[in-house]
Amino acid sequence: MTPEYIIIHQQAQPHIAHVQLNRPKELNALNLQLMQELRDALKMLDEDENTRVIVLSGNEKAFAAGADIRQMAGKTAIDMFNTDQFSTWDAIKKIKTPMIAAVSGFALGGGCELAMLCDMIVASETARFGQPEIKIGVMPGAGGTQRLTRAVGKALAMEMVLTGRFITAAEARQAGLINSVVPQELYLQEAFRLAAVVAEMSPLAVKMAKEAVLRAFDSTLEEGLHFERKNFYLLFASDDQKEGMQAFIDKRTPVFTGK
Numbered sequence: 147m148t149p150e151y152i153i154i155h156q157q158a159q160p161h162i163a164h165v166q167l168n169r170p171k172e173l174n175a176l177n178l179q180l181m182q183e184l185r186d187a188l189k190m191l192d193e194d195e196n197t198r199v200i201v202l203s204g205n206e207k208a209f210a211a212g213a214d215i216r217q218m219a220g221k222t223a224i225d226m227f228n229t230d231q232f233s234t235w236d237a238i239k240k241i242k243t244p245m246i247a248a249v250s251g252f253a254l255g256g257g258c259e260l261a262m263l264c265d266m267i268v269a270s271e272t273a274r275f276g277q278p279e280i281k282i283g284v285m286p287g288a289g290g291t292q293r294l295t296r297a298v299g300k301a302l303a304m305e306m307v308l309t310g311r312f313i314t315a316a317e318a319r320q321a322g323l324i325n326s327v328v329p330q331e332l333y334l335q336e337a338f339r340l341a342a343v344v345a346e347m348s349p350l351a352v353k354m355a356k357e358a359v360l361r362a363f364d365s366t367l368e369e370g371l372h373f374e375r376k377n378f379y380l381l382f383a384s385d386d387q388k389e390g391m392q393a394f395i396d397k398r399t400p401v402f403t404g405k
């Protein structure tokens with residue numbers, strides 16, 4: 147079925163897929179259907195051998211202004227529990243293919259959390275990041291208190307979560323939340339440039355490296371180092387390891403096949 151609230155460009159560039167959030171009138175507010183469509187699209191792309199990197203964007207005005215407040219406003223705690231509003235996020239967390247968020251305009255609440263669920267964030271100078279849930283009587287519910295704190299530290303995370311203040315792209319860059327800031331007309335181009343660099347690498351090594359970096363958030367140093375070493379050893383079962391090392395010795399560019 148054709149999705150209603152997202153646009154999928156499966157081969158936007160060689161080996162790079164582009165998924166665009168597309169509820170522009172509502173500033174890409176993340177309703178349940180949008181999140182289900184996004185989960186299904188990302189799972190489909192994750193299973194596609196030709197897709198090595200996924201770029202996720204909104205539009206110039208908004209990456210996403212958060213979970214859909216209108217859809218949530220009348221719900222009870224039991225409704226929230228029964229619909230398990232954020233269960234789609236668990237599936238997105240399991241995507242192995244690297245994801246780059248290309249953010250312009252608002253990335254607020256669930257929008258900021260969705261960008262943080264991606265592996266890298268490229269922002270336009272106009273981007274604004276925030277967790278303003280406190281202003282509507284709730285708090286972040288899809289990772290804002292955890293991923294934001296790990297990314298920017300307690301002081302700024304606490305300020306953003308308790309006051310709802312938005313930070314600029316420059317401040318987000320300074321705080322370590324995002325990878326780069328570029329003029330608005332270049333933010334998608336920059337995300338694709340970064341994606342193209344990653345897409346040239348062995349896709350197996352990239353997926354295992356992503357998995358190991360993310361493990362750093364959930365494990366002790368000892369467990370993380372052990373996990374890293376296992377993935378490193380495992381890559382010696384791949385053609386890409388042989389090709390990559392032989393190409394270095396031959397002084398040529400490697401051709402990775404993902405095998």
Ligand code: CAA
Pocket residue numbers: 171172173175176211212213214215216252254255256257259278279282285286287288289290
């Ligand atoms: N949910 C539903 N609709 C939203 C929305 C949201 N999160 N954000 C914006 N919209 C809608 C507005 O209601 C408005 O619709 P109408 O034209 O039908 O009135 C339209 O998008 C345009 O928005 P504004 O007129 O408000 O645009 P603005 O430029 O004046 O302000 C804004 C932009 C500062 C982003 C403002 O819209 C805003 O504060 N939005 C809400 C941000 C927010 O609180 N996000 C957190 C949501 S809760 C959450 O995300 C929980 C979680 O952890 C997952």
